[in-house]
Amino acid sequence: MEFRYLGNSGLKISEITYGNWITHGSQVENDVATQCVRRALDLGITTFDTADVYANTKAETVLGEALKDERRESIEIFTKVYWPTGPGGPNDSGLSRKHIMESINGSLQRLQTDYVDLYQAHRFDVETPLEETMQAFADVVRQGKALYIGVSEWTADQIRQGHAMAKDLGVQLISSQPQYSMLWRVIEPEVVPACEELGISQIVWSPMAQGVLSGKYLPGEGAPEGSRGADKDAGGNMGDFMTEPVLTAVQGLKPLAEEAGLTMPQLAVAWVLQNPNVAAALVGASRPEQLDDNVAASGVTLEPDLLAKIDEVLGDVVVRDAGQTDARAPKKRPT
Ligand code: NDP
Numbered sequence: 001m002e003f004r005y006l007g008n009s010g011l012k013i014s015e016i017t018y019g020n021w022i023t024h025g026s027q028v029e030n031d032v033a034t035q036c037v038r039r040a041l042d043l044g045i046t047t048f049d050t051a052d053v054y055a056n057t058k059a060e061t062v063l064g065e066a067l068k069d070e071r072r073e074s075i076e077i078f079t080k081v082y083w084p085t086g087p088g089g090p091n092d093s094g095l096s097r098k099h100i101m102e103s104i105n106g107s108l109q110r111l112q113t114d115y116v117d118l119y120q121a122h123r124f125d126v127e128t129p130l131e132e133t134m135q136a137f138a139d140v141v142r143q144g145k146a147l148y149i150g151v152s153e154w155t156a157d158q159i160r161q162g163h164a165m166a167k168d169l170g171v172q173l174i175s176s177q178p179q180y181s182m183l184w185r186v187i188e189p190e191v192v193p194a195c196e197e198l199g200i201s202q203i204v205w206s207p208m209a210q211g212v213l214s215g216k217y218l219p220g221e222g223a224p225e226g227s228r229g230a231d232k233d234a235g236g237n238m239g240d241f242m243t244e245p246v247l248t249a250v251q252g253l254k255p256l257a258e259e260a261g262l263t264m265p266q267l268a269v270a271w272v273l274q275n276p277n278v279a280a281a282l283v284g285a286s287r288p289e290q291l292d293d294n295v296a297a298s299g300v301t302l303e304p305d306l307l308a309k310i311d312e313v314l315g316d317v318v319v320r321d322a323g324q325t326d327a328r329a330p331k332k333r334p335t
Pocket of ligand 1: 178
């Protein structure tokens, strides 16, 4: 496993980070979730990403239980705040001081730790003054409950504003967590250049487009049994990719992966890691064997002619519109 600095900080993270959205506390049983965490550790993954909202807090509980006997200094635990987890009261979501202060305490309890390494704003809250949010995050850091702060799915302008305020408050905003894969490149025109300038890394979600880039979903056929695409709850977020043109184009990557001596999952994970602004690919896994496969992408270099061939094969199914970050952002606080 190779390690990269997270933004302009001294914190090193495993360039393949294990995330537990959709899987822990919902799609997979707790014993399989624990086996995945054990396998991740055995394979050299030290960094784990979760959020209070995953499986409505259960994902944090499962991860906390699986990691509780690990030496705390040897792992990095990331979590997030924004989406609602409580009974849906007016202050049960967003980035108000009240919700941030209450949420961090709940997360620490469930994760069985005194601090998280990174506390992330899971979206931008249009209803709370940004000054209030950043002051609350700074206080969480000063209380020792989080070491660094980050954001997720913020636009380049929002990142600039948040970074400037964090700097004035003396805290380090060092990461941005957007969706990024061969198929979804909307951060390239604006978010990545802004972050390079500010010393912020991307830790990217769904690098395998939720499994689509593994090539296991064949055009015109049903999703394989046991896959996320076949699960009526878990598969609900895969609409961007479960289309005939996308699935057909993805099949065209198979000979390229073979030629490079990689599996399709390895090609997908290695692809995002070629971007120097990416500090980690946040991979999911519903079973331990998937991690064996995916982790072999660490340290792989993809040659420029292979990258060009990938672009040629995928053609116009790739989404590059920078406006997608704002277009998909919540327009009011969720309840
Ligand atoms: P991936 O794109 O890596 O998809 C993971 C899924 O793909 C697995 O659960 C598995 O699903 C399938 N898969 C993985 N490896 C293989 C393999 N080798 N062969 C075949 N299928 C495979 O990432 P996720 O969508 O899971 O997201 C990863 C993490 O990113 C999350 O856990 C979370 O930490 C973060 N995230 C953050 C978001 C945000 O808003 N900030 C939003 C979404 C995710 P299956 O076996 O069920 O088909």
